[in-house]
Amino acid sequence: MSRSNPRWSVAAVCCGALLLAALSGCSDGASASAATPPGATAPSGAALPSGSSAAASSAQxxxxxxxxxxxxxxLLDIPAMTEGQVVQVAVKPGDPIKRGQVLVQLSTEPAQLDLGLADAEWRRATALAQAEAARVPAARDLARRLAAAAAMGATDRQRADDAATALQQIETAVTLARADADIHKQKRAHAAYALAQRTIHAPQSGRVAAVNTQAGAWVRVGQPSPLLVIVPDxxxxxxxxxxxxxxxxxxxxxxxxxxxxxxxxxxxxxxxxxxxxxxxxxxxxxxxxxxxxxxxxxxxxxxxxxxxxxxxxxxxxxxxxx
CATH class of the missing domain: 2.40.30.170 (Efflux pump adaptor protein, beta barrel domain)
Incomplete structure (x- = not known):
């Protein structure tokens, strides 16, 4: 029975140890590379793997x-500014819109009637103010002539005073008539504004995000949800x-x-x-x-x-x- 050479056994043991050490080193390097992907920032206090760039940790x-x-x-919520029935919704979600574009139209019949009445009252008050103003020149001329005549003793002083009082009354009536015409003018402007509020325009350019109404719906001021939601540009x-x-x-x-x-x-x-x-x-x-x-x-x-x-x-x- 043959025996193995002791020198060859020692050599084999040494070679095996060296091979295991080499494999262990490769495994550690692979694990380090996987733990820190390329371009990632290493945690504070941790060493970067061999070959990594120091710039990777600059953006901390x-x-x-x-x-x-x-x-x-x-976002822009578009509420109802007045009460009324919706007769047309001119846009749908996702539509691009331009500033001033019509979005929703409410019924206009009541507002048009109010505007017509306010316009008629304003025109009547204006005509009355003009009629009162037309009396001023003649009254002023009469008062001037009677005052001059009374100063020369050609007429009774009472007549001159009465003419002056009449002129003052006419001028006061003109002032009141003109103020009344201004009041009716403001009422007309208010009625026109109420009519305009029934047509809802886009306040800004953008895109429609949501529409919360439809034709036939009744809307009012202060309702919980807006009529539309706009994404502005x-x-x-x-x-x-x-x-x-x-x-x-x-x-x-x-x-x-x-x-x-x-x-x-x-x-x-x-x-x-x-x-x-x-x-x-x-x-x-x-x-x-x-x-x-x-x-x-x-x-x-x-x-x-x-x-x-x-x-x-x-x-x-x-x-x-x-």
Whole structure:
């Protein structure tokens, strides 16, 4: 029976140890690369893997906030400005609109009758004022001539005084008639305004977001829902809520990136912090009913560098950078 050579056994053991060490080193390098994807910022105090760029950690996140996409100035609610029946809705959700365009038409018959009556009263009052004013020249001339005659003793002084009193009464009647005509003119203007309120125009250019009425519906002032909701042609913004513990870390002009929470793989959109509220308040972004009275936040408004393809109301995550 043959025996193995002791020198060959020792050599085999050494080779096996070296092979295991090499495999272990490769596994550690792969794990480090997987833990920190290319371009990600390593946690504070952690060493970057061998071969990573130091620039990857330059954009350090100093605060994180939740927010929603909004429009600068907010949506436009178009309420009913008077009571009446809708006879026409000229737009539908999604339609682009221009400033001054007719959106909704209410019935105009009662307002037209009121305007016709106010116009007739104004014309009558104006005619009376003109008739009173036409009496002034003759009365003024008579009063002047009688006053001159009385001064020369050619007529009774009482007649001159009566003529002067008559002139004063006529001038007072003219003043009152003209004031009455002005009152009826204002009534006519009010009736014309009431008629105009029955035609609802677009206050700004934009796009129709919602229509809450239809032909035949009866609308009134102060009803709970507006007739229409308009998305004005203004830039999109983000209204973010920053926890009070991070409020001291951010400042206007700071850079940030905005990412949709529903799709974490989406490329972050660059933005800039435009302004920060001066007061704390309760969160307004949560739709649940959990009590959050102890959570105080400060509202931050961010502006995008480029117009994004987002929708109003989308929930986003905001990372603030140094």
């Amino acid at each position: 996140v100093v605060a994180i906030a939740r927010g929603k996409v909004d429009i600068d100035g907010g 203004r830039p999109l913004i983000v209204r973010a809520e920053l926890n009070e513990s991070y409020a001291a870390r951010v400042r206007p002009g700071m850079r940030a990136d905005v990412t949709l929470e529903s799709n974490g793989r989406q490329q972050a959109l660059p933005a800039r912090l435009a302004r920060i509220a001066q007061t704390y308040g309760a969160s307004q972004l949560y739709d649940d009913t959990q009590p959050r009275a102890a959570v105080r936040v400060v509202e931050c408004v961010l502006e995008f560098d480029q117009p994004p393809a987002l929708r109003i109301g989308q929930t986003v995550r905001v990372n603030f950078h140094e």
